[in-house]
Structure formats: structure tokens, C-alpha cells
Amino acid sequence: MRAVIARSGGILELAPSALRPLARSGAHLVPLGEGDLIPLPDEASVAHLPGRRAFAADAEGQPVNIDGGAMAVAAILPVGHLRCLLPASEPEPGAPRLPLYGYTAVAEHRGRLMAAAVATDAFAWWRPAEYRRADLPAAVAATRAALPGNRVVEQLAACALEHNCYTAQNTFHRRYEGALPASPACNADCLGCISMQPDPVPTPQPRMKYAPTAEELAELAGYHLAGGDARIVSFGQGCEGEPLTRDATLAEAVARIRARHPDATIHVNTNGSRPEALRRLIDAGCNSVRVSAISFTDPVFRAYYRPVDYGLEEVIACGEVMAEAGGQVCLNLLTFPGLTDVPEELERTAAAGRAMGVRQVQWRSLNVDHDWLVRVMPEQPPAIGMTRALHWMRRELPGVEHGNFTRPWPPASPIQFAGDAAAGITMGADA
Ligand code: SF4
Known part of the structure; x- marks a missing residue:
């Protein structure tokens, strides 16, 4: 599994393979594991978060800021899905508030984008x-x-x-x-x-x-x-x-x-x-x-x-x-x-x-x-x-x-x- 980041212009990239994906539960950084993820649902969108630095875990499991101007990335889920974890992001000083969406942690796994979510209603x-x-x-x-x-x-x-x-x-x-x-x-x-x-x-x-x-x-x-x-x-x-x-x-x-x-x-x-x-x-x-x-x-x-x-x-x-x-x-x-x-x-x-x-x-x-x-x-x-x-x-x-x-x-x-x-x-x- 790899953390996903964005560069300026919203270009998605994988974080270095030595880093492990993180997410947040409220203010707490938590590891993002395979069991937390589902394949990105149809009709979901993926957004980079302007002014938000991305975090991942190093080999010792310690959180590190991903260098080089990397921006955090999130999924916006379609209706009928529940977000389970937040993106591991942190605002730069003076960063504006984000528009009102349900930002969800994402990661890459076996070549697919995955989201920290569960399906709750297929009505x-x-x-x-x-x-x-x-x-x-x-x-x-x-x-x-x-x-x-x-x-x-x-x-x-x-x-x-x-x-x-x-x-x-x-x-x-x-x-x-x-x-x-x-x-x-x-x-x-x-x-x-x-x-x-x-x-x-x-x-x-x-x-x-x-x-x-x-x-x-x-x-x-x-x-x-x-x-x-x-x-x-x-x-x-x-x-x-x-x-x-x-x-x-x-x-x-x-x-x-x-x-x-x-x-x-x-x-x-x-x-x-x-x-x-x-x-x-x-x-x-x-x-x-x-x-x-x-x-x-x-x-x-x-x-x-x-x-x-x-x-x-x-x-x-x-x-x-x-x-x-x-x-x-x-x-x-x-x-x-x-x-x-x-x-x-x-x-x-x-x-x-x-x-x-x-x-x-x-x-x-x-x-x-x-x-x-x-x-x-x-x-x-x-x-x-x-x-x-x-x-x-x-x-x-x-x-x-x-x-x-x-x-x-x-x-x-x-x-x-x-x-x-x-x-x-x-x-x-x-x-
Ligand atoms: S109760 Fe509804 S309309 Fe009133 S402030 Fe809250 S969200 Fe807005």
C-alpha cells in the first residue's frame, strides 16, 4: 500500500515506497490498513486539498510530513457510503477553509485507488x-x-x-x-x-x-x-x-x-x-x-x-x-x-x-x-x-x-x- 499525494496543478502521485499511509481519526493520526479500505466507489471523486500538507509514517511508524510541496488527497464519496477515516492532512499557516465536502482518506493498493469507507445503503x-x-x-x-x-x-x-x-x-x-x-x-x-x-x-x-x-x-x-x-x-x-x-x-x-x-x-x-x-x-x-x-x-x-x-x-x-x-x-x-x-x-x-x-x-x-x-x-x-x-x-x-x-x-x-x-x-x- 502506498500513500497518495498531489503536486501543484492537482497531479496525483504515489508517495515514496518507504512511507506507509496514514489517516486521521479526529485529531489523532492512525495507520491506514488494508482492512480500512474499499475500492474507490463509482461516482466518487478525488480532490487535492490546497494548502494542506500530507503525512505518512516512516519505517519506525513515526509520522512524517511528505516533503517537496506534496498536498494531501481525499476522496469525496457518493451517496450511500460512509466515511470511516479522515485524510492525514495539516493546514499550512493561513490556509483558507475547504469547501463543504466529506473528505475521506485514500491510499493506493495493488494499482487501485482505495477509500476508507463502507457502503451503507443501496436503496x-x-x-x-x-x-x-x-x-x-x-x-x-x-x-x-x-x-x-x-x-x-x-x-x-x-x-x-x-x-x-x-x-x-x-x-x-x-x-x-x-x-x-x-x-x-x-x-x-x-x-x-x-x-x-x-x-x-x-x-x-x-x-x-x-x-x-x-x-x-x-x-x-x-x-x-x-x-x-x-x-x-x-x-x-x-x-x-x-x-x-x-x-x-x-x-x-x-x-x-x-x-x-x-x-x-x-x-x-x-x-x-x-x-x-x-x-x-x-x-x-x-x-x-x-x-x-x-x-x-x-x-x-x-x-x-x-x-x-x-x-x-x-x-x-x-x-x-x-x-x-x-x-x-x-x-x-x-x-x-x-x-x-x-x-x-x-x-x-x-x-x-x-x-x-x-x-x-x-x-x-x-x-x-x-x-x-x-x-x-x-x-x-x-x-x-x-x-x-x-x-x-x-x-x-x-x-x-x-x-x-x-x-x-x-x-x-x-x-x-x-x-x-x-x-x-x-x-x-x-x-
Ligand atoms: S439546523 Fe440546518 S439550516 Fe439551521 S443552521 Fe443547522 S444545518 Fe443550517
């Missing part, structure tokens, strides 16, 4: 090959013609055509899970928020600037759900703030959608800040929630979310109210190697999952500059590794599914798509 709905279709502009034009003046359509057109948002593309193709972004405001200030960052860090999905009406949201939901393969509409998208800050409008939209589509999954992705607002949506017909969390350790949670007027008690209560109502509760676990897989973190996450009545844990790689995050977050003890953490959580939460993507609810819905049959996937099953 056919979200195969990357299903997206960026040639007929997307025509689908956007058809939606504009059907819903003239609807501002959510214009928001999602930019998301689909310019920012490659899969959920926005689904909305126009009227398939699977459609997007209903609803809120320009948020009651948190996450370090890795993808819709709002301080200059000059680019935001992959710039935040919507207006508050849509219940009518606009319900109208677009109705258009999406009229498609043959459409089953879910979701509030709480990457291009917005926190949907539960607009509970009156959302409750009205949900009631209208439910009246027309009794079998639809009406889902909300949330930071879990307002259980009473979620209850209002449930009363109107919302039957699925995905609550995001990076940690159930209060100082870690607060350091990352910088929440306004809420805490972990409310986050857990959001799961409780949906579970009590018989709906689907998903935990969107924002994972970071060296934090998520610390034993104390795992214990608290499992306890929260039980309290919340979680049906599925979605293991998502946190997209953020990893070098920057470890400097600004509380220091962590050594971790057990993400693969072991995933196995541990499966044992601790029997009956809970583990994957990446929200399924329709209830799971007994007689839904079968051609792609699922080909992939041998059934609704509600994890990969």
Missing part, C-alpha cells in the same frame, strides 16, 4: 446514475407551465439545474421523494450548515430568501405526488433553514396535502428544536420525521449547532412525539470519525435513539473542513473506528434499520419499483 431510489438526466430541463419547464408563479418551483429549479440537488430533481420528475423547502430562517447556526456560511466559504445550496405560502407548498406537493413513482414529500431541505420555525404555514400545507393524498408519506427533516410545532404538523397529517444530530453530549451538541433557545431535551422529544403518534422516526446521525465512534458518544447516541423511538439511523458523513472542525470542537479521546461503531450500534439497537435514505411510511405500503426489484431491495430493509 434504488438514490442511485447516482438516476440523476442529471437529459430530460431534466424539460421536466422543469413542464412544472413551470403547470404551476405558473409558484416561487418554490423557481427555488427548486436552481437547486436541480445549478446545484445538482437530487431531491429537487425528483420533484420535477415526479418520482420518489420530492422537496418542499419552506423556511428562510433557522434557530441554530451550525458550523457545517450547507445553506449559510460566512464569506469566503462557499455554500453548496444557497438558502431560500422568502417564506412560501401553504398554497404554494401544497400545490407543488400535489403536482409531485401525481407522478406514478412519487411517494414522499419532505419539508426541511439543504437550501433552507429550519422548517419547524414555520409550523402554522406547514400545518396548513400538510392538512391540504393529506386531504388529497391519504397514502402519501409527509415527512419533515428537522434539527429537532420544536416538539410542540412537530405535534401540530402530526395533528395535521405529517407521519414521518428525520431528526439531525451530531452528538447527544451537551457541550459537543452546543459547540456544533450553536442553538437558540433549545437543547437536547427538545431534540429527543421530537422523536418521542412522532413515535407516540405511530409515525416514522429517523435519526440523521452527522458522523465524523474520531467523534461519532468515541465510546461515550456511542453510548449516548444509543440511549437517545431508544428514547426517541428511532426506526432507522441514517449514517451521513458530515461535509465540512475536517482540519478546521477538530480545532473548533471539544477535544475527544481515541475512538473505536467507524466500522466497529456501526456494528456496535446494530447490536445495541435491535430492530432498528441502518442506512442513508428515508423510506416511505408505513413500511407495509405495497410499493415496488422496477429498480428495487433489479437490486433485490425491499422497502424498509437496510442494505
Whole structure:
């Protein structure tokens, strides 16, 4: 195995053969072994990290900076994969923050590029090959013609055509899970928020600037759900703030959608800040929630979310109210190697999952500059590794599914798509 580096201009090279590959778990440098790696997945990309020096281990196992202006290299994984280790990089003084991606350790092995990752979900709905279709502009034009003046359509057109948002593309193709972004405001200030960052860090999905009406949201939901393969509409998208800050409008939209589509999954992705607002949506017909969390350790949670007027008690209560109502509760676990897989973190996450009545844990790689995050977050003890953490959580939460993507609810819905049959996937099953 060889470490991989980049020279100026982004030319990839193998590090000298006397050096062994390293990776990082949080702030800790760790050896990168064959058992940590999978072949670089299709649709992954490889990036050099400007202003980041690369590290490897010498013959004694000691970390050394790879000389000669070598830059660190990382993989950016496609959906359905979980990052297990970070690149062994270190910023040069004054290096700018990196754009928001999930940087993953890579190495060369037997002539192939490998990534420190595991596949977690092969749900056919979200195969990357299903997206960026040639007929997307025509689908956007058809939606504009059907819903003239609807501002959510214009928001999602930019998301689909310019920012490659899969959920926005689904909305126009009227398939699977459609997007209903609803809120320009948020009651948190996450370090890795993808819709709002301080200059000059680019935001992959710039935040919507207006508050849509219940009518606009319900109208677009109705258009999406009229498609043959459409089953879910979701509030709480990457291009917005926190949907539960607009509970009156959302409750009205949900009631209208439910009246027309009794079998639809009406889902909300949330930071879990307002259980009473979620209850209002449930009363109107919302039957699925995905609550995001990076940690159930209060100082870690607060350091990352910088929440306004809420805490972990409310986050857990959001799961409780949906579970009590018989709906689907998903935990969107924002994972970071060296934090998520610390034993104390795992214990608290499992306890929260039980309290919340979680049906599925979605293991998502946190997209953020990893070098920057470890400097600004509380220091962590050594971790057990993400693969072991995933196995541990499966044992601790029997009956809970583990994957990446929200399924329709209830799971007994007689839904079968051609792609699922080909992939041998059934609704509600994890990969
Ligand atoms: S809760 Fe969501 S919208 Fe709000 S700051 Fe965090 S990531 Fe951004």
C-alpha cells in the first residue's frame, strides 16, 4: 500500500515506497490498513486539498510530513457510503477553509485507488446514475407551465439545474421523494450548515430568501405526488433553514396535502428544536420525521449547532412525539470519525435513539473542513473506528434499520419499483 499525494496543478502521485499511509481519526493520526479500505466507489471523486500538507509514517511508524510541496488527497464519496477515516492532512499557516465536502482518506493498493469507507445503503431510489438526466430541463419547464408563479418551483429549479440537488430533481420528475423547502430562517447556526456560511466559504445550496405560502407548498406537493413513482414529500431541505420555525404555514400545507393524498408519506427533516410545532404538523397529517444530530453530549451538541433557545431535551422529544403518534422516526446521525465512534458518544447516541423511538439511523458523513472542525470542537479521546461503531450500534439497537435514505411510511405500503426489484431491495430493509 502506498500513500497518495498531489503536486501543484492537482497531479496525483504515489508517495515514496518507504512511507506507509496514514489517516486521521479526529485529531489523532492512525495507520491506514488494508482492512480500512474499499475500492474507490463509482461516482466518487478525488480532490487535492490546497494548502494542506500530507503525512505518512516512516519505517519506525513515526509520522512524517511528505516533503517537496506534496498536498494531501481525499476522496469525496457518493451517496450511500460512509466515511470511516479522515485524510492525514495539516493546514499550512493561513490556509483558507475547504469547501463543504466529506473528505475521506485514500491510499493506493495493488494499482487501485482505495477509500476508507463502507457502503451503507443501496436503496434504488438514490442511485447516482438516476440523476442529471437529459430530460431534466424539460421536466422543469413542464412544472413551470403547470404551476405558473409558484416561487418554490423557481427555488427548486436552481437547486436541480445549478446545484445538482437530487431531491429537487425528483420533484420535477415526479418520482420518489420530492422537496418542499419552506423556511428562510433557522434557530441554530451550525458550523457545517450547507445553506449559510460566512464569506469566503462557499455554500453548496444557497438558502431560500422568502417564506412560501401553504398554497404554494401544497400545490407543488400535489403536482409531485401525481407522478406514478412519487411517494414522499419532505419539508426541511439543504437550501433552507429550519422548517419547524414555520409550523402554522406547514400545518396548513400538510392538512391540504393529506386531504388529497391519504397514502402519501409527509415527512419533515428537522434539527429537532420544536416538539410542540412537530405535534401540530402530526395533528395535521405529517407521519414521518428525520431528526439531525451530531452528538447527544451537551457541550459537543452546543459547540456544533450553536442553538437558540433549545437543547437536547427538545431534540429527543421530537422523536418521542412522532413515535407516540405511530409515525416514522429517523435519526440523521452527522458522523465524523474520531467523534461519532468515541465510546461515550456511542453510548449516548444509543440511549437517545431508544428514547426517541428511532426506526432507522441514517449514517451521513458530515461535509465540512475536517482540519478546521477538530480545532473548533471539544477535544475527544481515541475512538473505536467507524466500522466497529456501526456494528456496535446494530447490536445495541435491535430492530432498528441502518442506512442513508428515508423510506416511505408505513413500511407495509405495497410499493415496488422496477429498480428495487433489479437490486433485490425491499422497502424498509437496510442494505
Ligand atoms: S439546523 Fe440546518 S439550516 Fe439551521 S443552521 Fe443547522 S444545518 Fe443550517
